[in-house]
Amino acid sequence: MRVGLFVTCLVDLMRPRIGFAALELLRSAGCEVIVPRTQTCCGQPGYNSGDRAGAKRLAQKLIAEFEPCDYVVAPSGSCAGMIRTHYPELFSAAPDWQARVRALAERTYELTDFLVRVAKLATVAGEFRGTVTYHDACSGLRELGVKAQPRALLAKVKGLALTEMDEAQACCGFGGTFAIKFGDISTRIVDAKCERIAATGADAVVLGDLGCMLNIEGRLRRRGEARMQVLHVAEVLAGKTREPS
Amino acid sequence: MHATSMHFKSRAAEKLADGDLRAALDGLKRRFVPARAAAIAELDDFEAVREAAAEIRDRALEHLDFFLEAFERNCTARGAVVHWAETWADVNAIVVAIARDNGVRKAVKSKSMVSEECALNAALEAAGIAVVETDLGEYILQLGHEPPSHIIAPVIHKTRDQVSDLFAAKHASPRKTDIGELTREARERLRPHFLSADMGITGANFIVAETGSTLIVTNEGNGRMATTLPRVHVAITGIEKVVPTLEDVATLLRLLPRSATGQSISNYVSLTTGIRDAAELDGPEQFHVVLLDGGRSRILASEVRAILRCIRCGACMNHCPVYQSVGGHAYGWVYPGPMGSVLTPSYLGLENALDLPHAATLCNQCGVVCPVKIPLPGLLRKLREQQYERGLRPWHERMALAGWARLAAHPRLYALATSLAAKLLCWLGGHERRIARLPFGRGWSGGRDMPAPAGKTFRALYGKQD
Ligand code: SF4
Numbered sequence: 001m002r003v004g005l006f007v008t009c010l011v012d013l014m015r016p017r018i019g020f021a022a023l024e025l026l027r028s029a030g031c032e033v034i035v036p037r038t039q040t041c042c043g044q045p046g047y048n049s050g051d052r053a054g055a056k057r058l059a060q061k062l063i064a065e066f067e068p069c070d071y072v073v074a075p076s077g078s079c080a081g082m083i084r085t086h087y088p089e090l091f092s093a094a095p096d097w098q099a100r101v102r103a104l105a106e107r108t109y110e111l112t113d114f115l116v117r118v119a120k121l122a123t124v125a126g127e128f129r130g131t132v133t134y135h136d137a138c139s140g141l142r143e144l145g146v147k148a149q150p151r152a153l154l155a156k157v158k159g160l161a162l163t164e165m166d167e168a169q170a171c172c173g174f175g176g177t178f179a180i181k182f183g184d185i186s187t188r189i190v191d192a193k194c195e196r197i198a199a200t201g202a203d204a205v206v207l208g209d210l211g212c213m214l215n216i217e218g219r220l221r222r223r224g225e226a227r228m229q230v231l232h233v234a235e236v237l238a239g240k241t242r243e244p245s
Numbered sequence: 246m247h248a249t250s251m252h253f254k255s256r257a258a259e260k261l262a263d264g265d266l267r268a269a270l271d272g273l274k275r276r277f278v279p280a281r282a283a284a285i286a287e288l289d290d291f292e293a294v295r296e297a298a299a300e301i302r303d304r305a306l307e308h309l310d311f312f313l314e315a316f317e318r319n320c321t322a323r324g325a326v327v328h329w330a331e332t333w334a335d336v337n338a339i340v341v342a343i344a345r346d347n348g349v350r351k352a353v354k355s356k357s358m359v360s361e362e363c364a365l366n367a368a369l370e371a372a373g374i375a376v377v378e379t380d381l382g383e384y385i386l387q388l389g390h391e392p393p394s395h396i397i398a399p400v401i402h403k404t405r406d407q408v409s410d411l412f413a414a415k416h417a418s419p420r421k422t423d424i425g426e427l428t429r430e431a432r433e434r435l436r437p438h439f440l441s442a443d444m445g446i447t448g449a450n451f452i453v454a455e456t457g458s459t460l461i462v463t464n465e466g467n468g469r470m471a472t473t474l475p476r477v478h479v480a481i482t483g484i485e486k487v488v489p490t491l492e493d494v495a496t497l498l499r500l501l502p503r504s505a506t507g508q509s510i511s512n513y514v515s516l517t518t519g520i521r522d523a524a525e526l527d528g529p530e531q532f533h534v535v536l537l538d539g540g541r542s543r544i545l546a547s548e549v550r551a552i553l554r555c556i557r558c559g560a561c562m563n564h565c566p567v568y569q570s571v572g573g574h575a576y577g578w579v580y581p582g583p584m585g586s587v588l589t590p591s592y593l594g595l596e597n598a599l600d601l602p603h604a605a606t607l608c609n610q611c612g613v614v615c616p617v618k619i620p621l622p623g624l625l626r627k628l629r630e631q632q633y634e635r636g637l638r639p640w641h642e643r644m645a646l647a648g649w650a651r652l653a654a655h656p657r658l659y660a661l662a663t664s665l666a667a668k669l670l671c672w673l674g675g676h677e678r679r680i681a682r683l684p685f686g687r688g689w690s691g692g693r694d695m696p697a698p699a700g701k702t703f704r705a706l707y708g709k710q711d
Contacts, residue, residue, distance in 0.1 A: 007703050009653070013663050014670075014696070016703035035707060038656040046650050048607060048626060049642070050633030054650030061654060089623070138608040171566045175606025180688040182254070182604060184261055187692030188570040189606070218693030221679050230696075 003031040003114075004069030006062070008079045009041040010210040018210065021238035022075040022111050029119035036065040042074075044082040047090065048176050059087055060097075063104050071118065072108040075234045076209050077140020080110040085143045110140050111234055112208060116149040124153060126239035128160040130203035132231070135193070135216070136169045137209035150208055150233045157236060165196040165205075174215040190219040197228065204229035206236055246364050246392060250577035250589050250598035257575040257604075265404050266572050273401050277563040280507025281614070287509060288499065298500050299618040301493045302554035305454075305485075306545065312454040312487045313536070319457030323519025325532035336360075336537050337368035340446070340479055343533055344374050347477050349443040353435075355461065355468035356380040357448030358396055358557065359481050359537055361579045362592070365446070376446075377438045379467040381431055388415045394573030396580060397505050397559040402572050435467070445471035445529070449482035450557065451497065452534065455490040458518040459534060462501060462511045469515050478529040480517065484536050485545075485553040497556060500616035504558035540592045548627040552587045554617040561611035561621055567604055576601065583611040583621040590628055596637055602628035663702050671700035 003026050007019040026033045043058035062083070066072045074080040084105045091097040115121040132154065140146035147169075154162055173179065173189025193216060197205045205228060207213055217230035235241050249256060260266055285291050305312055317327040330336040336359075344352065352369060354360070354376055366376045366387075378387040382400035386393055389411050393399030400408075405424065412430060413420035421427050447468055449459040459480040461468045472478050488494050502508040521528030544553055562568040562582025573581035577598070580588045586601040607622040615621065632638055633646075652659050673680045674697020683690040 009663075012703040013667055014698045016699070016701065016706050019703040019707070037704075037708075040653040040656060040659050041649070043650075043653075046646055048629070049646055050626075050629035050631075050638065051643075051646045051650060052630050052633075054646060057650060058653050138606070138610075142609040142613055169610075171606050171608035171610065173566060173606060175608065178603070178606045179693075180686055182257070182567075183688030183691045185257055185567055185570050185604070186606075186688075188261055189566045190693065192566075214696055215693065217696045218679070218689075221694045221696070222681075222692065 001031055001070045002068070003033050003071045003073050004066040005033050005035045006039060006042070006066065006072055006074040006079060006083075007035065008074055008076045008210070010214075011075060014214065015210060015232070017240050018075050018232045018234050021232070021234035021240040022073070024238045024240075025111070025115060025121070025124070025234060026073060026119070028125065029115055029121040031119060034069055039065055042079045042082045043090075044079060044086075045176060047082065047086060052090065056090055059090055063087075063100055067100070067104060070107065071114065072104065073111055073114045074108070075111045075232065077110045077137050077144055077146050078209050078211060080108055080113075081139035081143035083108040110144050110146050110208065112149040112153055113144060113146050116152055121153070124156045124237045126237045127158040128204075128236055128241070130159070131161045131163050131201070132204045132206045132236070133163050133165045133197060133200040133202040134168060134233075135165070135172065135197070135205055135207040135212065137207050137212045138171050140208050141169055146208065150206070153237055154206065154233065160236070163200045163202055165200045167196055170196075172212045172215050174212045176211065179215055186215070187219065190215055191223075194220055194223060194225070198225065202228075204231050204236075206231050206233050208233045246361050246579050248578045248589070248593055248597065250593060250601060253575055253577060253598075253600040253604055256577060257571040260571040260575045265407065266402055269402050269404055270569055270572055273395070273398065273563065274569050277507060277559075281504055281560060281563070282507075284503035284507040284509060288503070294496065294499055295616055295618055297496050298556075298616055299554060301488060301496060302556070302617050305487050305489055306550070306553050309484065309487065309545065312489055313484060315454040316452050316457055316487055319455065320519075320534055321457070323457055324522070325457070325519055325534055328533060328535045330535055330537045330539070333363035333537070333539055336363045336481060336535055336539075337365055339535050340365060340481070341368060341372045341374070343477065343479060344369065344372065344444055347443065347531065349374055349477060351375040351377065351438065351442045352444040352446050353377050353379050353438050353442040353471050353475065354383070354446040355448070355463065355471040356383050356399070357446065357481055358393075358579055359448055359483055360446065361393065362539060363481075363537070365481070377435065377442070379435050379439070379471060380463070381428060381465060381467075384431055384435065385411065388412075392574070392579075394581065395559060395562065396557050402574060439470045439474050442475045444477040444479060445473075445475040446479050446481065447471050449480045449486055449534075450501065451488045451494055452482060452486050452536075453491055453494055453516075454487055456518055458516045460494060460517070461515050462498070462513070463515070464506070464512040466513055469513055472515060472517050473527045473529070476529055477531045477533070478517070479533045479535060481535045481537065483541055484538055485541050501556055501558050504560040504614065504616040544591050547591070548631070549587055549591055549624045551619050552584065552591065552624055554619055555584055556617055558616055560614040560616065564610045564614050566606060566608060566610070583625070584619070587621065587624045587628065595628065595632055595635065599632065599637060602632065660702070660704055664705055667698050667702050668700055670695070670698050673697060
């Protein structure tokens with residue numbers, strides 16, 4: 001099966017190794033992976049900020065780029081959710097696009113969801129010595145039902161033990177531009193998350209969305225917490241938790 | 246009610262710094278969130294009941310005129326009078342006129358958020374009519390001259406100590422700290438008012454078209470005294486609260502107390518149908534129902550129509566990370582939290598509550614708990630779109646969005662810009678690989694670092710690998 005990897009704009013810019021980890025995982029699951037070169041952004045920033053027209057233009061571009069693939073997979077619940085649940089709404093007044101949009105939306109998956117439910121990945125290469133706790137990022141959890149999938153995959157990582165934090169499903173306060181527009185409220189929210197993470201005594205917090213990772217890691221460091229690692233689930237599964245040197 | 250919804254940011258900043266409020270809000274979350282979860286778990290099939298509840302509310306809204314007329318017919322047939330109020334001022338004028346016609350000097354009130362919309366108490370007082378709030382929370386607020394900060398737990402922002410001080414000062418009595426004793430003191434003060442009031446004012450959680458009844462859900466019993474003791478009863482609510490049948494009400498009641506306080510059923514569910522007839526010993530001689538439009542029919546025709554399904558349970562705010570952080574007063578008008586962030590701009594105008602649609606992370610915790618399946622994040626997004634279209638967003642925000650959309654539409658330019666950005670951010674990150682002060686992102690870096698990237702984009706690395 002031909003899987004189009006939507007790297008996402010944040011991973012492209014801020015943490016490319018998540019993209020490579022996703023690539024390896026998909027390949028190890030037996031997928032032929034295509035990375036459309038012209039891909040950029042799914043349009044979510046505009047969509048959530050009221051710029052519907054701008055979002056629509058980027059959505060049209062993405063649809064055209066990924067249409068030839070059997071599946072679209074993104075290492076982000078929020079970007080996959082944008083395509084899967086919000087694109088159909090975005091084009092609700094454009095009947096000529098409806099069929100194309102729906103067809104693509106239905107084939108779009110968050111990475112762990114895809115690996116478990118579609119590709120049925122049996123083993124993973126990653127090893128991790130220590131305990132991790134998993135934060136359920138909002139869009140993946142509440143738009144796509146991603147909850148058991150990453151945990152099932154993490155259970156296959158050699159050496160890894162999972163310990164649950166309190167309120168793993170609670171928002172970390174990122175919210176895209178919310179963390180910039182309402183920085184102080186966002187800080188209060190992410191503080192609660194940091195406390196819950198710290199209370200588990202885990203070595204790392206693992207999650208599936210880079211936006212939330214930047215928020216949580218940024219706040220942990222500002223609080224002077226230098227030890228706790230903040231890792232993307234793809235990095236852990238693929239054993240790419242360090243920058244290649 | 247006087248609105249300060251334009252000042253969400255500054256009010257929120259004040260509230261974040263208030264330690265007592267923080268403790269109070271933690272208490273709210275600890276109490277209501279698990280209680281709701283347990284009560285919802287009692288239902289065999291929450292999703293099916295939710296679906297049915299949403300359908301009931303949609304059906305009522307779809308045929309609003311029909312059900313309202315049916316309500317009026319059935320209500321008047323039992324000796325009540327239905328008044329139609331287009332605006333908040335109309336509500337106040339109607340209630341003042343009823344009071345004057347009946348020589349009312351004092352009214353006792355049970356909780357009504359619609360009366361908060363209208364600022365009814367002030368209007369009655371200006372007309373020389375005393376008003377006494379009898380819901381414990383509202384009574385405390387009236388003593389302290391404060392607006393409610395939550396739709397079902399109006400005084401949630403106050404700690405017990407603050408209430409102790411307030412009672413001691415206003416009642417001129419020895420300071421008490423035990424909640425039971427405080428409640429008893431309030432009850433002793435309220436009892437004579439119930440007996441001497443000429444008018445009882447209540448809200449209505451629902452009005453039932455089939456029977457012409459109004460219904461209130463309470464826990465303290467004050468509502469029932471207000472509907473039965475005084476000789477005149479006035480119920481005030483919004484036109485959207487109509488529900489076709491009693492059976493529909495029963496379905497909604499399976500969800501309302503559970504979603505609100507985590508009770509399977511509230512202590513009281515009071516259904517008021519008509520006036521006292523000759524054979525009855527209790528009940529008012531007159532029963533007036535005041536139905537307010539106040540912008541509802543405008544919302545009915547708008548993109549955020551689904552908000553009219555709301556049954557005012559408060560679950561969305563109890564579960565909202567923003568409400569849990571800043572409390573209800575920061576929102577600046579009657580309704581706080583996610584439902585308030587939809588209602589306030591819809592009632593007062595988009596331009597009078599610019600921050601509210603944006604003051605949400607769109608985490609959708611509200612959407613998944615809402616008993617009538619209101620897609621709150623989707624409605625907030627609609628309001629954001631309307632703001633954007635009407636040019637109500639700051640120019641730098643519009644520029645940034647337009648710039649991003651343009652850039653992302655041109656892959657080559659995008660590749661160049663992002664590779665430069667990756668280098669710049671990497672350099673800013675220095676040895677520690679984190680950026681403590683982000684250019685153009687002080688909101689972000691005021692509270693957190695930005696982890697710095699390694700310097701090359703995925704695109705560049707992948708291109709090389711191939
Ligand atoms: S919007 Fe939904 S959750 Fe919020 S108060 Fe209304 S019914 Fe309850």
